[in-house]
Amino acid sequence: MSESTGRHTPAAGGVQPLLELRDLDTDIALRHGTVHALDGVSLQVMPGETLGVVGESGSGKTMTALSIMGLLPPGGRVSGGQILFEGRDLRALPADEVRRIRGVRMGMVFQDPLTSLNPTMRIGAQVGEPLRVHERVGRAEARERTIEILRRVGMPRPERIVDNYPHELSGGMRQRVAIAMALVCSPRLLIADEPTTALDVTTQRQILELIDDLKEEFGMAVVLVTHDLGVIAGRADRVAVMYAGRVVETATTAELFRSPRHRYTQALMEALPESAIRESGEHARLYSIPGLPPDLSRPLTGCRFAPRCRHVTDECRTTEVTLSAGAHQHACLHPVPTELAAPVRLPAPVRVEPAPAVAAASSAESAAEPVLSVRNLVKNYAAHGRGLLRRTAGQVSAVADVSFDVAPGETFGLVGESGCGKSTVGRLAVGLEQPTAGQILLDGTDIAGLTGRERRRMHRQVQLMFQDSYAAMNPRMRVDAILAEPLEIQKVGGTTERRARIATLLDQVGLSRRVLERYPHEFSGGQLQRIGLARSLALQPRLIVGDEPVSALDVSIQAQVLNLMRDLQRELGLAYVFISHDLSVVDYMADRIGVMYLGKLVEVGPARDVVRAARHPYTQALIDAVPSVTPNAAAERDGVTIRGELPSALNPPTGCRFRTRCPLAQDICATEPPLAGDAHEVACHFPLRPESTAAAAPAGAAA
Amino acid sequence: MTTLSEAVRPGAVPDQPADAEAPPVRGLWRQGLVVFCENRLALVGLGLFVLLAGICFLGPLFYHTDQVHTDLTAVHLTPGEQGHPLGTDGVGYDQLGRLMLGGQTSIIVGLAAGILATAVGTIWGAVAGFAGGWVDSAMMRVVDAMMSIPSLFLFMLLAAIVTPSVPMLIVIIGAFAWLGPARLVRGDALTLRSREYVQAMRGMGGTGGRAVRRHIVPNAIGTVIVNATFQVADAILYVAYLSFLGLGVPPPAANWGGMLSDGLADTYSGHWWLLYPPGIAIILIVLAFNFIGDGLRDAFEVRLRRR
Amino acid sequence: GGGSGSSKDGGSQGKDTATVAFRTPNWILPISAPGFTQGENAIFGQALYRSLYQYKLDGTAQYNIDPQRSMAEAPVVSDGGRTLTITLKDNTWSDGKPVTTRDIQFWYDLVKANKDKWASYRAGGLPDNIAQWSVKDEKTFSITTTKVFNTAWFVDNQLNKITPMPQHAWDKDSATATVSDLASTPAGAKKVFDFLTAAAKDPKTYDSNELWKVTSGPWKLAKYVPNGEVTLAAQPTYSGTDKPKLAKIVLRPFTGDDAEFNVLRAGDIDYGYVPAANLSQEGYLKSKGYTVSPWYGWSVTYLQLNFNNPKTGVLFKQPYLRQSLQMLIDQPTISKVIWSGTAAPTCGPVPAKPGTNGADAAGCAYSFDPAKAKELLESHGWKVTPDGQTTCQTPGSGPNQCGDGIAAGTPLKLTVTSQTGFAATTKMFAEIKSQMAKLGIPLTIKEVPDSVAVTPACKPTDATCSWDMSFFGSQGSWYYPAFASGERLFATGAPVNLGSYSNPEADKLIEATQFSGDESALKAYNDFLAKDLPVLWMPNPVFQVSAYRSGLQGVEPQDPMNFMYFQDWSWK
Amino acid sequence: MVRYLITRVGQALVVVVLVTVIAFLILHLLPGGAARATLGKEATLEQLAAFNHDMGYDRPWIQQYGMYVHRLLRGDLGYSYQLNQSVVEAISQRLPKTMVLSLLSTVLAIVLAIPLGVIQAVRRNRWPDYAITSLSLLAYATPIFFLGLMMIILFSQVWPVLPPEAPQGFTVAEVLADPAGLVLPTITLAIVTIAVYSRYVRSAMVDNLNENYVRTARSKGLSERRVVLRHTLRNGLFPVIALLGMYLPALFSGALVVESLFNFPGMGHLFWQAALKRDFPILLGVTVIISIATVVGALVADLLYAAVDPRVRLQRSAS
Numbered sequence A: 001m002s003e004s005t006g007r008h009t010p011a012a013g014g015v016q017p018l019l020e021l022r023d024l025d026t027d028i029a030l031r032h033g034t035v036h037a038l039d040g041v042s043l044q045v046m047p048g049e050t051l052g053v054v055g056e057s058g059s060g061k062t063m064t065a066l067s068i069m070g071l072l073p074p075g076g077r078v079s080g081g082q083i084l085f086e087g088r089d090l091r092a093l094p095a096d097e098v099r100r101i102r103g104v105r106m107g108m109v110f111q112d113p114l115t116s117l118n119p120t121m122r123i124g125a126q127v128g129e130p131l132r133v134h135e136r137v138g139r140a141e142a143r144e145r146t147i148e149i150l151r152r153v154g155m156p157r158p159e160r161i162v163d164n165y166p167h168e169l170s171g172g173m174r175q176r177v178a179i180a181m182a183l184v185c186s187p188r189l190l191i192a193d194e195p196t197t198a199l200d201v202t203t204q205r206q207i208l209e210l211i212d213d214l215k216e217e218f219g220m221a222v223v224l225v226t227h228d229l230g231v232i233a234g235r236a237d238r239v240a241v242m243y244a245g246r247v248v249e250t251a252t253t254a255e256l257f258r259s260p261r262h263r264y265t266q267a268l269m270e271a272l273p274e275s276a277i278r279e280s281g282e283h284a285r286l287y288s289i290p291g292l293p294p295d296l297s298r299p300l301t302g303c304r305f306a307p308r309c310r311h312v313t314d315e316c317r318t319t320e321v322t323l324s325a326g327a328h329q330h331a332c333l334h335p336v337p338t339e340l341a342a343p344v345r346l347p348a349p350v351r352v353e354p355a356p357a358v359a360a361a362s363s364a365e366s367a368a369e370p371v372l373s374v375r376n377l378v379k380n381y382a383a384h385g386r387g388l389l390r391r392t393a394g395q396v397s398a399v400a401d402v403s404f405d406v407a408p409g410e411t412f413g414l415v416g417e418s419g420c421g422k423s424t425v426g427r428l429a430v431g432l433e434q435p436t437a438g439q440i441l442l443d444g445t446d447i448a449g450l451t452g453r454e455r456r457r458m459h460r461q462v463q464l465m466f467q468d469s470y471a472a473m474n475p476r477m478r479v480d481a482i483l484a485e486p487l488e489i490q491k492v493g494g495t496t497e498r499r500a501r502i503a504t505l506l507d508q509v510g511l512s513r514r515v516l517e518r519y520p521h522e523f524s525g526g527q528l529q530r531i532g533l534a535r536s537l538a539l540q541p542r543l544i545v546g547d548e549p550v551s552a553l554d555v556s557i558q559a560q561v562l563n564l565m566r567d568l569q570r571e572l573g574l575a576y577v578f579i580s581h582d583l584s585v586v587d588y589m590a591d592r593i594g595v596m597y598l599g600k601l602v603e604v605g606p607a608r609d610v611v612r613a614a615r616h617p618y619t620q621a622l623i624d625a626v627p628s629v630t631p632n633a634a635a636e637r638d639g640v641t642i643r644g645e646l647p648s649a650l651n652p653p654t655g656c657r658f659r660t661r662c663p664l665a666q667d668i669c670a671t672e673p674p675l676a677g678d679a680h681e682v683a684c685h686f687p688l689r690p691e692s693t694a695a696a697a698p699a700g701a702a703a
Numbered sequence B: 001m002t003t004l005s006e007a008v009r010p011g012a013v014p015d016q017p018a019d020a021e022a023p024p025v026r027g028l029w030r031q032g033l034v035v036f037c038e039n040r041l042a043l044v045g046l047g048l049f050v051l052l053a054g055i056c057f058l059g060p061l062f063y064h065t066d067q068v069h070t071d072l073t074a075v076h077l078t079p080g081e082q083g084h085p086l087g088t089d090g091v092g093y094d095q096l097g098r099l100m101l102g103g104q105t106s107i108i109v110g111l112a113a114g115i116l117a118t119a120v121g122t123i124w125g126a127v128a129g130f131a132g133g134w135v136d137s138a139m140m141r142v143v144d145a146m147m148s149i150p151s152l153f154l155f156m157l158l159a160a161i162v163t164p165s166v167p168m169l170i171v172i173i174g175a176f177a178w179l180g181p182a183r184l185v186r187g188d189a190l191t192l193r194s195r196e197y198v199q200a201m202r203g204m205g206g207t208g209g210r211a212v213r214r215h216i217v218p219n220a221i222g223t224v225i226v227n228a229t230f231q232v233a234d235a236i237l238y239v240a241y242l243s244f245l246g247l248g249v250p251p252p253a254a255n256w257g258g259m260l261s262d263g264l265a266d267t268y269s270g271h272w273w274l275l276y277p278p279g280i281a282i283i284l285i286v287l288a289f290n291f292i293g294d295g296l297r298d299a300f301e302v303r304l305r306r307r
Numbered sequence C: 001g002g003g004s005g006s007s008k009d010g011g012s013q014g015k016d017t018a019t020v021a022f023r024t025p026n027w028i029l030p031i032s033a034p035g036f037t038q039g040e041n042a043i044f045g046q047a048l049y050r051s052l053y054q055y056k057l058d059g060t061a062q063y064n065i066d067p068q069r070s071m072a073e074a075p076v077v078s079d080g081g082r083t084l085t086i087t088l089k090d091n092t093w094s095d096g097k098p099v100t101t102r103d104i105q106f107w108y109d110l111v112k113a114n115k116d117k118w119a120s121y122r123a124g125g126l127p128d129n130i131a132q133w134s135v136k137d138e139k140t141f142s143i144t145t146t147k148v149f150n151t152a153w154f155v156d157n158q159l160n161k162i163t164p165m166p167q168h169a170w171d172k173d174s175a176t177a178t179v180s181d182l183a184s185t186p187a188g189a190k191k192v193f194d195f196l197t198a199a200a201k202d203p204k205t206y207d208s209n210e211l212w213k214v215t216s217g218p219w220k221l222a223k224y225v226p227n228g229e230v231t232l233a234a235q236p237t238y239s240g241t242d243k244p245k246l247a248k249i250v251l252r253p254f255t256g257d258d259a260e261f262n263v264l265r266a267g268d269i270d271y272g273y274v275p276a277a278n279l280s281q282e283g284y285l286k287s288k289g290y291t292v293s294p295w296y297g298w299s300v301t302y303l304q305l306n307f308n309n310p311k312t313g314v315l316f317k318q319p320y321l322r323q324s325l326q327m328l329i330d331q332p333t334i335s336k337v338i339w340s341g342t343a344a345p346t347c348g349p350v351p352a353k354p355g356t357n358g359a360d361a362a363g364c365a366y367s368f369d370p371a372k373a374k375e376l377l378e379s380h381g382w383k384v385t386p387d388g389q390t391t392c393q394t395p396g397s398g399p400n401q402c403g404d405g406i407a408a409g410t411p412l413k414l415t416v417t418s419q420t421g422f423a424a425t426t427k428m429f430a431e432i433k434s435q436m437a438k439l440g441i442p443l444t445i446k447e448v449p450d451s452v453a454v455t456p457a458c459k460p461t462d463a464t465c466s467w468d469m470s471f472f473g474s475q476g477s478w479y480y481p482a483f484a485s486g487e488r489l490f491a492t493g494a495p496v497n498l499g500s501y502s503n504p505e506a507d508k509l510i511e512a513t514q515f516s517g518d519e520s521a522l523k524a525y526n527d528f529l530a531k532d533l534p535v536l537w538m539p540n541p542v543f544q545v546s547a548y549r550s551g552l553q554g555v556e557p558q559d560p561m562n563f564m565y566f567q568d569w570s571w572k
Numbered sequence D: 001m002v003r004y005l006i007t008r009v010g011q012a013l014v015v016v017v018l019v020t021v022i023a024f025l026i027l028h029l030l031p032g033g034a035a036r037a038t039l040g041k042e043a044t045l046e047q048l049a050a051f052n053h054d055m056g057y058d059r060p061w062i063q064q065y066g067m068y069v070h071r072l073l074r075g076d077l078g079y080s081y082q083l084n085q086s087v088v089e090a091i092s093q094r095l096p097k098t099m100v101l102s103l104l105s106t107v108l109a110i111v112l113a114i115p116l117g118v119i120q121a122v123r124r125n126r127w128p129d130y131a132i133t134s135l136s137l138l139a140y141a142t143p144i145f146f147l148g149l150m151m152i153i154l155f156s157q158v159w160p161v162l163p164p165e166a167p168q169g170f171t172v173a174e175v176l177a178d179p180a181g182l183v184l185p186t187i188t189l190a191i192v193t194i195a196v197y198s199r200y201v202r203s204a205m206v207d208n209l210n211e212n213y214v215r216t217a218r219s220k221g222l223s224e225r226r227v228v229l230r231h232t233l234r235n236g237l238f239p240v241i242a243l244l245g246m247y248l249p250a251l252f253s254g255a256l257v258v259e260s261l262f263n264f265p266g267m268g269h270l271f272w273q274a275a276l277k278r279d280f281p282i283l284l285g286v287t288v289i290i291s292i293a294t295v296v297g298a299l300v301a302d303l304l305y306a307a308v309d310p311r312v313r314l315q316r317s318a319s
C-alpha cells in the first residue's frame, strides 16, 4: 500500500511531520540505579501514516509510546531530547496544555483489554469521559456521541453496551471499547501498544482491520507497536525496528521486508518459524539469536546488538553507530548488502505445495501402538452463574467427545481459539484431572483404572510443560530442588544418582551447572522454559504435553526453545502433544494437527494437509486470520471470515458448534457432523475440500 | 480488636526491576533483608525492639533492685529520691526495676501468645484450605462464629474461668487470637493449592501431603511470619486490656499493661512516674512490632517478585 | 435533660437539689428478695418506706434505737424477756391514712407465708422464732418469742427487718382488684406477695405504678430509669419529724470509679466518693469547694481460712500457725501507707467504735512481729528458710512438733483468692506476700472478680474445696447490724462461715450473745475470737471516702451502718 | 441471587448457632456459678438451690441449651437477676447508646480515614506517607483506655473545654441533644478505627493506582485529581465496605472500654459488669445480639459490595 500508492514518504518535503521524536532519552529510576529505557530515539510520524514499531521484549517500544503520552511509570522521566507534536515540543509546554493534547489530539490503546478499562464504571461513562472533560459537553450529548463512536468501532447494539460494565464484554469487545475511547475526541494520532497481543487471531484480525478502516475515516496517523512482524507487515506504511532502547532501522514496510539492512532485523526474520518452512519446505532448524538483550541499567558502548551478532567486528563494540541518512535508515556498521538481500520470498498465507511423502509416512507410522490414545473424551465443569441475577446454570462443556492418537516420536499439535478446551485436554491427558466420560489410554492402559502406585508410575510416562514456567516453579525452591523434585516423588535413585541425572539434564537443555543454586526469579523466560523442559525430561517420559510452551517468548528465544524441543525429540524419541494458538508455530512443530472449536475436535490430519488444505471452514478462517510477514497480504485475502463472538461454552450450540459463525451454515448443521475421513478427518457437513492430495484443492486460498 | 494484621493486606509494589540480563545472584533471604532495611520505619521498629528488650532483659544484670520484697517505708518516692531514678510505687518497689520486670512479662507473653496464635491459626487455616469442601466449610464457620464474638469478650470470659497467670494469659490469648491467622492462611492455602507449581508437582505423581509440606507451607510462611509480628503487638495490647478490665496477672508479677492500668488510678495523684513510663513503654513496643511487621511484609513481597 | 441538665441542677449551691453518685437501686418492695440486698436498695427503701426501727451507734440510746427516726417507741420487755410490746407513734402514709398495726401485721403475714422467698430469712430466725404475734389495737402489738433471746440482739438484729407496708393499698392480687384482707390467709398472702414481687420486678414502672405512690418515707419517687438516674422528691405529706430540707435528690450511677472521679473533679456532682488511689487529691477537691470525709463502717475485715481444705486445712487448724501468720500482717502500716489512713486494724470480731480506733493496733492480741512468728514456727518443728521454702522438720502432735496430720517435709505454701479491681487490695497482698516470703512461705495470689463465689464453704471431699485463703474485704468483709454478734460468721455451720471454722468454745460464747441478757457476753465472745483467730484479721477500710460540697450540711455524721438520710441534707 | 442469598443466610444461621454453643460452653465452664455471685455471701444453701432451680442451672447443660434456644426463638433472652430486668429490656435500653457511639465514631473514622489513606497512597513512600503511617500506628499502639484518659485530662481537666463524660440522657434524642459530651468518647473510639481504616484504604488505593485502568484514565488527559477521585477511589473503597461488616466486633470491644471510661453505660459496659458478676443471661444475650449484628453486618456488607461493585460475582467462595 505504502510504496505503491506513493503516499507519505517520510522525507517528502513540505509536509510537516505530525509527531517527531528527536534524540529522546528516557530513564527509569529504580531502587538501585537507573534503567536507560530509551537512548536517543528519533522517529517521525507523518499525518495519516501508520508507523509500525517492532522489537523484542524490553526493546523500549512501550516506553517510547508512554514517553510520547507522558504516562511513564513511577520513577520514569524523559531526560533528554524533544517530542514535537504538531510542531510544538511537548516537554516545553505547561502540564495542563499537555494533558489537553493527550486527551484530545492523541489517543492510546493499551495491550491488555481486560485490565485497561475501569471495572466499576459503565462503558458509556468511560468512553464519554474525554468529551465531558475536554469538550464540556452535556450528559445527553456525550451519551449520544458515545453510542455513535461505539457504532463506528463496530460494536453490536451500542445503545445497550453503553450501560454495561467491562466484565460483561468479551476481550474483543473490550478492545473495541478501548479504541472508541481513544477516538472519541477525533485525535490526530492514535498510539496502539500491542493492541491485539492478548486476543485470538480471529479477533486480532477484526481489530487490526478496524484500526485500518478508522485511520482512513478519521485521517489520523497511527503508531502501531507490536512484537509481531506479521502484524506490522500487514498494516504499517513504515516500520521502525527497535533494539535495546534504540531505533536500529526504519524503512517503508515493503522495503524493510524486501531487504532488511540491519543484522538484527535480518536475524529476527530468520528466527520466524514461517521462514524456516519457507526456506526449505522442510522442518529445518530455526535460526536463533544467541544470548539475551543487554541490561539497560548498565552503561553500554558500541552497537548494542554486537554481542549477539553473527557479523560482529571489534569496531562494532566500540563505535557508537548512528542511523544512516535517507529513506531507509539503519544503524549498522556491517549492514546486509543490498545486492545480497534477496527479496524475501513471500510464503503463501496457506501452503499450496504438494504434500510431501512425510505425511503419508507418518500416518503409516501411526499404525504402531500409539503412546497416547484419547477416546471420546468428555469434560464438563459445573458452571457458576455470573452477575447478580444469573442463576447457576448447567455445565461448561470444556471438552466434548474428543478422540485422537499420538504415535511414539510424533508431535501432535492442538490449535484453536482461547477457551476451546486445549488446556483441558492437556491436563486430562497427564492425569491432572478426571474426565467426565471417555478414556485416556497410555500405552494401551486406561489410566482411570490405575491403583495408587500404578498411577504414580504412570506419571513417569507423561509430563506436562507449562506456558508460564515461572508460575510452574515454586519461587522458594532453588533450581536443584526443582529438578530433583520429580526424582524424589518417583523415588528414583539415591542422592548421587539424582545429582548425576540433573547434570545430564542441564547438559541436554544447554544450561550451565551454575544455575543450580539460583532461584526461578533470577532467570529469563527462555532459560526458565529450558529448566521446565529439563524437569519434564527428568523422568525420561515417552510423552510431553506442552501447553503453549513458547507463547510467552520472543521470536528469538522462541526459536531457541523450539529447536531444543526438536533436538530432544530426535535424541530421545519423545512424543509431544504441542498445544498452541499460534498456527505457524504448530505448523512448524507438528507432524499432525488437531483443530478444536468449543470443546470439539473439528479437524485432524497431517500438519501440511491441515494447514495447506484445510477442510473445515473454521480451520480455514483461523489460517486466514494469521498475520503473515507478507506485507498487505491480509487486505487481499478474501477467504473465510468469522463473524461475531465465540459462543459461551455454557450453552454450546447444538449440532455443529461452529454453525453460528459459519458462512456456509445450513439447516442440516443443526445435526452433529461426525468426524469423518481417513488420515485427514473433518467434522463438517460441507467440508471445503474433499480429502485428497491437497494440491488439488486450491479453493478459498488465493495466493 | 480487629487487628491491622487482618485488616491490611499487602499492597503490591509496582516498581519491578527491569527485565535485565543476568540478575544479581542474591539469596532470597539477603534480598529480603535489604528491602527490610530500606524501610526506615522497620529499622526504627527493630531498633526500638532491640533497645526495649535489651533494657528489660539485660538491664537487671546491671541495675539491681528488689522486686520481691515490698518496702512500705519507701512508697511513692519521687524520681531521683533515695537513688531510685524513676521513683518507687505504692508498695516501695523501684519503678525502673519494675518496668524492666514488667517488660519481660509483656514481651514474653506477647511473643509466646503471638506465636501460639499464629501456630494454631496456621494449622487450622492450612488444613481447612487444603481439605476444602465441607471440612473447610465447617472449620471456617467455627472461625466465623468466634470472630463474631468480640475478642475482648472472649478474653474476659476466659480470664474469668481460669485464674490469670503468665502461662495462662499466653494460652488464653493464643487460644482466641488465632482466628485472624487462620483466615489468612486458609486464603493463602486456597490460592496456593491451585498454583501451577502445585499442579506441576501433582503431574509428577506427588501427593497432597507433599504439596502441603514442600509448597504450600513454605510459600505461606511469609504471610505467617508477617502476621505473627502483628499478633505479638496485639497480644501485648490484649494483656493491657485484660489488666484494665481487672483480669490481668496478679503481683508480684508485673507487666506493662497492668502497670499502666494500675497507673490510671494514679492519674491525679501526682505520681506521674507510675502512669507515663509504662504507657510509653507499651506504645513503643507495640509500635515497634507494627513497624517490623510492615517492613517484613515489604521484604517478603520483594522476595517473591519476579525479577 | 441529660448530663448537662443534671450538672446544672447539682453542683450549684443555694439550690434545693443535690446530685449524688449512687448506684441505681433496683428493688423497691420493703421485703427484699434474694439477689437484691445491695446497700443502695436499703437506702432507697428507707427513703420511701421507713422501717419500724432505725438505729444509731453513738451509744446514747437504749438498744441503739434512734428515737427520732423510728416509727415506734422502744419495745417494752415482759415475760422474762420473751414478750416485747411495741407501741407505734403517730404517722401517716403519704395519702394521709394513718400507719397502724394493721400495716405491720400485713408485713408479717406476707413474710410468714413467703419466708423462703425473703432474702433476710434464716432458718430459726424471723419469723420462725416468733411464737405469738398479737395485735392489741391500732397502735400496739406484742411479740412473744419461742425462746428467751438477748433483747439487744433481738431488737437490733431481728426487729430491724420489720417495715410497715400500706395494707390499705397493697392487699390485693392484681392491679385492678380491690383491696381486701386477702393476706390474712397464707394462701392469700402468697398471692399478694406474688403480685407485689411481680410489680417490683418491673423497674421501668417504678415511677408510674400506683402501688409505689403510697409511701411512708420522707421522699417520693419522681423519676426512675432502670440502671440510670433516679430522682427523689421531697414528700410533702411526710409525717416524720425529720422533714426533708431539699426538694430533690438526684441519684446518678457511674460506670466505674475513674468515671466517677473525673466527674467529681469536674465539679458536676454534690456528693461522691474519692477512689482509694486518689486520696492525695484531697487538697485539690478542697480547693474546688469539697469536703472530704471518710465514712467509717460498722464492719470487720478478715482473711478467711479454709479449715476444710484437705491439704492445708491441717495447717490452719494449728493455732500457733494462725498466730504466726497473723503476726506477719502489719495492719497499722498497711492501713497507713496502702490505705492512706482510710483503714484501721481489725482486732476481733466486734468492730471498734467507728472512727475511734486509730491506726495503731494497740488492742490487738497479735501485733506485727515477724521475728516472733519465725520463732513460733521454729519452735513447732518447722525449718524456716527465708526466701525459700519452709518445711516441717519434726512432725507429730507434741508441743514442739508441727501438729496432727502434718507430715515431715510438708511445705508451708499458701494460695490466697482475692478480689480484682482494687488497687489497695492488690498492694496489700503484695506486702503480705513479701512478709511471708521472708519466712519462706510462698504465697500465690489469685485475683478473681468474685472471691466469695469461688470459695464456698465446703466439705473436704468437695472438688471446690481446694482453696486455702479467701479475701473479700476490699470494702470491708462484713457489715453488722446494730448488734455485732457472730452467729452468722463464726458459729459452726454458720451461713457465712466460708472456712468452716468450728470451735465448741466459740459456739458457746456466740450463743451467749444471742440468748443471754449478759451485757458482757459480747466482750467475752470478742476477746476469745480475737485470740483464737477463726480468720486472719485484716485492716478494715472505710466504707468509702466521701466528698461533698462544703455547703452541703447534714451529711455528717455518716451512718456506720451505711444508711443515708437525705432528709437531713440542706444547703448552707 | 436467590440461591446465593439462601446460602449466605444459611451460613449466617449456622454461625449464630455456633456462637450460642460456644458461649454456652464457655459459660458452663465459669467457676463459682451464677447463684452465689447473684445472691451474695449471705445466701443460704436453700436459696442457692432455689435460684439454680429457677434459672434451670441444675439441669444438664444440653437441656439448658435446648431451653435457651427454645426461648431465644420466641425472642426471649431471659431475665437478669442482677439488674432486675429482662435481658431484652436491658439490651434495648443500652443498645441505642452503643449504636450512637459506634455509628458516630465509624462515620468520623471513615470521613477522616479515606482522605488520609488517599494522601498516603498518592504520596507513597514520601514524608506525608511516613508521617501518617507513624501517627496512625501510634494511635493503634495506644491502649484505648490510656488514650481516653489522656483525652479527658487534656480536654476536660487541663484545658476544660469539654465534659469528661458522655451525655447522660436516656434516649437517643437526649443523647444527641448534648453534642459536646459526645465529642471525646466519639473521637477516642474513632482514633483507633481511623488507624485501621486508613491503613486499609492506603493499601487498597496503592493496589488500584497500579492498575492498568488508571493509566488508561490518564491517557484520556484527565487531571490527576479526577483520576484519583473518580476512578481509583471508588474501586479502592469497595473492600472497605467489606471491612465495615467485619469490624463490628472490634468496635464493640473498643466501645466497652470507652463506655466505662466516659460513664456511658452501653452494651460493652453491660457485658463487662455481667462478666464480673456472672450474669449469665446478660452475657449470653449480649453475645448473641452482637454476633447476630456482626453476621448481619457481614451479610449486608457482602450484598452491598455485590450491589455496588459490578465485578463481584456472587459465587465467589463465601467464607
Ligand SMILES: Nc1ncnc2c1ncn2[C@@H]1O[C@H](COP(=O)(O)OP(=O)(O)OP(=O)(O)O)[C@@H](O)[C@H]1O
Pocket: A028, A030, A035, A037, A055, A056, A057, A058, A059, A060, A061, A062, A063, A064, A073, A074, A227, A296, B014, B015, B016, B017, B018, B019, B020
Ligand atoms: N516500570 C518499570 N520500571 C523499570 N523499568 C522498566 C519499567 N517498565 C519497563 N522497564 C524497562 O524499560 C525497558 C523498556 O521496556 P518496554 O516496556 O518499553 O519494552 P517493550 O519493548 O514494550 O517490551 P514488551 O514487548 O515486553 O512490552 C526495559 O528494559 C524494561 O525492563
Ligand SMILES: Nc1ncnc2c1ncn2[C@@H]1O[C@H](COP(=O)(O)OP(=O)(O)OP(=O)(O)O)[C@@H](O)[C@H]1O
Pocket: A381, A382, A396, A397, A398, A416, A417, A418, A419, A420, A421, A422, A423, A424, A425, A581, A649
Ligand atoms: N476449573 C474449571 N472450572 C470451570 N470451567 C473451566 C475450568 N477450567 C476450564 N474451564 C472452562 O473450560 C473451557 C476450556 O478451557 P481451557 O482452559 O481448556 O481452554 P484453552 O483452549 O486452553 O484456552 P486458552 O487458549 O485461553 O488457554 C473454557 O470455557 C473454560 O472457561
Ligand SMILES: [Mg+2]
Pocket: A061, A062, A063, A193
Ligand atoms: Mg511493551
Ligand SMILES: [Mg+2]
Pocket: A422, A423, A424, A547
Ligand atoms: Mg490454555
